[in-house]
C-alpha cells in the first residue's frame with residue numbers, strides 16, 4: 234500500500250474527515266475529503282458528522298474548526314504552522330482600538346488567533362469581508378489585521394469608514410507582489426487576464442483585471458483561457474483540475490512556507506497516533522465562537 238492509500242484507510246477506520254486549504258501541497262489536497270478557502274473549511278468543519286477532523290492548513294484554521302466543533306477531536310499534523318499575518322493583531326491591540334473608537338465594531342479576519350477573535354465582534358474571510366461590513370449597522374468599523382483587505386473593503390463599501398488595525402498589517406506572501414510584476418506578466422503573457430487576492434497591496438489590486446478570494450478564483454477563472462494568478466501558488470492545483478484546458482501562470486515567489494509544511498508522512502502519523510489535538514480554552518472559545526457564527530450567518 235502507498236502512503237496515500239494508508240492515509241485513506243486510516244481515515245476511514247478512525248472516522249476522520251480530512252480538510253485541506255487551497256494553498257496546501259497538491260498531494261495533500263488530493264488526499265483530503267474537502268478542499269477550500271477559509272470560509273468553506275469553517276462551514277464544513279461546523280457541519281461535519283465525523284468525530285475527528287484533521288485540518289491541513291495553518292494553526293488558526295485548526296483553532297477555528299475546534300471552536301466550531303468543541304465536542305470533536307481536531308488534529309493538525311504540524312501545529313507549528315503559524316500565520317505571520319495572524320500574529321500582527323493581539324487581543325490587547327483590539328481592546329486598545331475599541332477604547333479609542335467607542336461604539337465601532339471590530340471585524341477580524343479569520344487569519345487571527347482564537348484569543349484575538351474572542352475580543353472581536355465578528356469574523357470575516359476574504360470571500361465575505363465586504364458583505365460582513367455591509368451587514369453591520371454602524372458606519373465606522375475597525376478592521377484587522379490585514380490592511381490591504383481593509384482597503385479592498387473600503388473601495389467596495391465607500392459609505393462606511395474602515396479603520397485598519399494595525400494600519401500596516403499584511404501577509405508577507407501576498408505583500409511581495411508589485412505593479413512591476415504585473416507589467417512584466419502582461420508583457421510575457423499578453424493574452425492572459427490577471428487576478429489577484431485582496432491580501433495584495435492596493436496598487437496591485439488596482440493594476441489587476443480582477444480581485445478575489447481563492448474561492449472566487451475557482452468560481453470565475455472559467456471565463457478566459459489564460460490567467461496570471463497572484464496568490465499562493467497552491468491554488469494552481471485545484472484551478473487546473475477544475476479548468477484542464479485553461480493555462481494558469483503563478484509567480485515563482487508565491488509560496489507561503491507555513492502552508493507547505495505538511496507532508497504525506499505527517500498526515501499518516503497524525504491519523505495513526507491521533508496527534509496533535511488542538512485545544513482552545515472554553516473562556517476563549519465561547520467568545521470567539523460568537524464572532525465566527527455571526528459571520529457564518531451573514532454569509533448564508
Ligand code: SF4
Pocket residue numbers: 291315316317318319344404405406407465489490491492
Ligand atoms: S499565505 Fe499569508 S495569510 Fe495565508 S497562511 Fe500564509 S502568511 Fe498567513
